[in-house]
Amino acid sequence: MSTVDDSPVEDLIGRSNRLGADRRNTNYAGGNTSAKGTGIDPVTGQPVDLVWVKGSGGDLGTLTPAGLAVLRLDRLRALAQVYPGVEREDEMVAAFDYCLHGRGGAAPSIDTAMHGLVDAAHVDHLHPDAGIAFATAADGEALTKQCFGDRVVWLGWRRPGFQLGLDIAAAKQAHPRAIGVILGGHGITAWGNSSAECEANSREIIRTAQAFIDERGRPDPFGPIIDGYTALPQPQRHARAAALAPLLRGLASTDRRQVGHYTDTAPVLDFLARTQHPRLAALGTSCPDHFLRTKVRPLLLDLPPTAPLDEVKQRLKDLHEQYRADYAAYYQQHATPDSPPMRGADPAIVLIPGIGMFSYGTNKQTARVAGEFYLNAINVMAGAQAISTYQPISEAEKFRIEYWALEEAKLQRMPQPKPLTTRIALVTGAGSGIGRAIAHRLAAEGACVVVADRNPHTAATVAAEIGDTDTAIPLTVDVTDTTAIQHAIQTTLLTYGGLDLVINNAGLSISKPLLETTDTDWDTQHSVMARGSFLISREAAPTLIDQHMGGDIIYITSKNSVFAGPNNLAYSAAKADQAHQVRLLATELGPHGIRVNGINPDGVVQGSGIFAAGWGAQRAATYNIPEHQLGAFYAQRTLLKREVLPEHVANAVYALTAGNLTHTTGLHIPVDAGVAAAFLR
Known part of the structure; x- marks a missing residue:
């Protein structure tokens, strides 16, 4: 007898993969999706309502059934009756373990409550560039009403967690015509009675938001070009990037060794050539998925691409020293006695006008993804500036996310790096x-x-x-x-x-x-x-x-x-x-x-290109033996009698x-x- 209704899971995986395949919909490993359906209780043999939701750390574009957390819906919703309030909402994550069905699948994420509490069969939570542009616009609430009418509800910034799930559920109940919400400073959530309807609603929100930006936004959201800050031609640009890369990697590895990634796509180069880029870069990113990978702000070089190389290197050293001091001050200002220790004061993103962006992480994928997230952040800033003024969440809120006990626990669960990781x-x-x-x-x-x-x-x-x-x-x-x-x-x-x-x-x-x-x-x-x-x-x-x-x-x-x-x-x-x-x-x-x-x-005979190219035959002739016996011959003349x-x-x-x-x-x-x-x- 099957213990799971397979159709919701199949629909959920297909929808997740389609949405996650397009980084304009959500970032790598960002967002989560869910489906509700019926399974069989493995103890009683009776039907039971379940929710399948993307587990912690998974990626929508590559999600498989093994990446889903599976919970009993009655138990998950019963948690609302014992919820101790927003000051203790972190305790609810541990309670998810008592709601698991059978072996439970992947570890439930912080957003599990959102998916279980919202009264809809299917729920998507995504971080699309266009959606976050509305979420980070200074007048995002008014723009949401203007763009979507009563189809999408504005919900001001809340840290992800149980309270956010309750609030989204209440917003859906209070607005029966709504297909989703814009989450201030964060992203979007959409729902539907079927997987197809949910996906269509997610895409409608993203498409409508982007069309609004394209049709009504100002054409130069980052301002005019700064004289002397346009990109160098590619050969010179790459030569300068390579000349700076060793110094930058060393600076970014002051606290712990990092691997780097270089990006010189047109959006990055255009952003760094415009008058508004210093102000916007200083504001940092907003979506939690963004700044957890990019840090609260990048290190930005304030020299043109034609500045002498020695001058640029010295300036980068000075800026790095100031960046570390500023980051330490940020930590000290917002840390509480129970905050995790400061994890490192080096930048994850370095922006070089006319040259491009360097991003850093503990491996190549992490470094590359950090760069992808900052590119998304540039797109977000462009959208917000086009229709309003970019206004991310406060640094205090960023610190609450960056040094969240739940985030620290996630980091502690990561496997130990291999000996040559970062080499x-x-x-x-x-x-x-x-x-x-x-x-x-x-x-x-x-x-x-x-x-x-x-x-x-x-x-x-x-x-x-x-x-x-x-x-x-x-x-x-x-x-x-x-x-x-x-x-x-x-x-x-x-x-x-x-x-x-x-x-x-x-x-x-x-x-x-x-x-x-x-x-x-x-x-x-x-x-x-x-x-x-x-x-x-x-x-x-x-x-x-x-x-x-x-x-x-x-x-x-x-x-x-x-x-x-x-x-x-x-x-x-x-x-x-x-x-x-x-x-x-x-x-x-x-x-x-x-x-x-x-x-x-x-x-070394086996697999050797040298021996196969004729040297094996020459050496075999020297020793008067068949070539195929050369490895064994070499072994017999050693003390250990072993072939190398x-x-x-x-x-x-x-x-x-x-x-x-x-x-x-x-x-x-x-x-x-x-x-x-x-x-x-």
């Missing part, structure tokens, strides 16, 4: 073999990975294996080409905001005795390994230095850097060059907190970068299963 890695030669294994391991441990390889197809394949662009991107890089390397560093900075781990892995080998080694053989191998790793390190070092966050440069060298193997002069000499670069750079970069280490593998695989080298990279070897630099770690002739002395 950004560039791995060369990552399209196969050792490089591929390193890229996979670093990403699995939380890092953002730039998969760099000369072969664009293998780079793209490995990046796709790892995940989406929030986790890995492919880049075609010839390590002998300085321009290509510079482009790779710039792309890394514009994608992830910085760089922490540089893995010099690209290599090749041509195995010949001395008298058969040509000038080209020698030059090719030294160009790729000795010169290539030098170029990568040289171009990456300024970023690591400017961030003031330390970093790691790791050379994948070889046991051949210290072992005199037969018929292998050019390769081994190039590896010896790399090995000494490790010592030299460890000495030079140590004062900046940058650690430089090497890893000396034995021959790509993941073993990746393990060593992880050991060096994951945080336990913080005082190790200038070291070469053998990963060769024990080759006595290659012992370091």
Whole structure:
């Protein structure tokens, strides 16, 4: 026997996904939807009225049934009889657990009361740009009446919670013709007797609000353009953004390390070119979903895009110091004895006129979403300014949300970050073999990975294996080409905001005795390994230095850097060059907190692009064995009698970068299963 009426759930998921697919309707992980229906009590076997509502932290666009909280409607509504009042409404969230049906599904969100108490079969709560524009307009109540008549009711600002649910339910009862409400400073709520009607009502509110703004709003809500503040052409804009990215990431990571995201879309650049942008940016965002991700206000550079770079950098340092002081003052002014500790005083959003916006978070997705939310906030400000004056909720109310005990509890429930979360890695030669294994391991441990390889197809394949662009991107890089390397560093900075781990892995080998080694053989191998790793390190070092966050440069060298193997002069000499670069750079970069280490593998046959390209056949011929036996041959000459695989080298990279070897630099770690002739002395 089924314990759930599936049709409300199917309708709810379809509606949620459609609404959430369009960020003009609601933000990522913002808003919530619900449906009421009938299920079977698993104890009595009798029908019971239920409400399914999007659980805490879920995203409408990707919602599945597993993301729904399922509650008994009679118990949820009975809570109104024991509600202790707005001063103690937070206690009601814990009471939701006693209303769950069966296992209950996802954790109920703070908005659960809204969905259960409103007398409608289906309810949507959304954060559309057009709706929040009305909600943050200084005369939003009058504009709502003018725009919607009695179809939509104005409800002034209330913090999300049980009281808001009661008030929306009362508004619906008092206005039987209404299809929804505008929530002052916040968003919209709509309802319907069917899922289709509810969705249609949500879309009607959004569409009508936007049409009102488009038809009646002023054409330049942000004012005229400021001379000298228009956007630089894209090449210069991106070059300036990349030049600023390391400094900005370091500043934004003063309290805790962050990953960055860069946005230079037309709405952002236009906003920053207009006369009203300083005033509006200072007012901050309004919708709770916005400022919880963007902080109460951004850090705004007050110089034109053509200002000298050194002047801009110094000004950003000064503004950052002032931002931290202002944020600490904001916390001290509004904190109460039971407020959670201050979580950090660094900005989540940095606005650079003529260049764009940098957003920051604990991972790439969080940083990207913060930028998306601030773009929504710009759209909201544009709408509010077009029809009125933008007037967000007060800083006191923002603080009540930002340092809400329930918000703190949500943060505490988040899983612990992986060891390399917030680290950004560039791995060369990552399209196969050792490089591929390193890229996979670093990403699995939380890092953002730039998969760099000369072969664009293998780079793209490995990046796709790892995940989406929030986790890995492919880049075609010839390590002998300085321009290509510079482009790779710039792309890394514009994608992830910085760089922490540089893995010099690209290599090749041509195995010949001395008298058969040509000038080209020698030059090719030294160009790729000795010169290539030098170029990568040289171009990456300024970023690591400017961030003031330390970093790691790791050379994948070889046991051949210290072992005199037969018929292998050019390769081994190039590896010896790399090995000494490790010592030299460890000495030079140590004062900046940058650690430089090497890893000396034995021959890694499995998955190796080098061995597959002919070196395996050459080495097998040198040892007079079949090529397919080469890995086993190498294993038998080691002390441990074990073959070295790509993941073993990746393990060593992880050991060096994951945080336990913080005082190790200038070291070469053998990963060769024990080759006595290659012992370091």
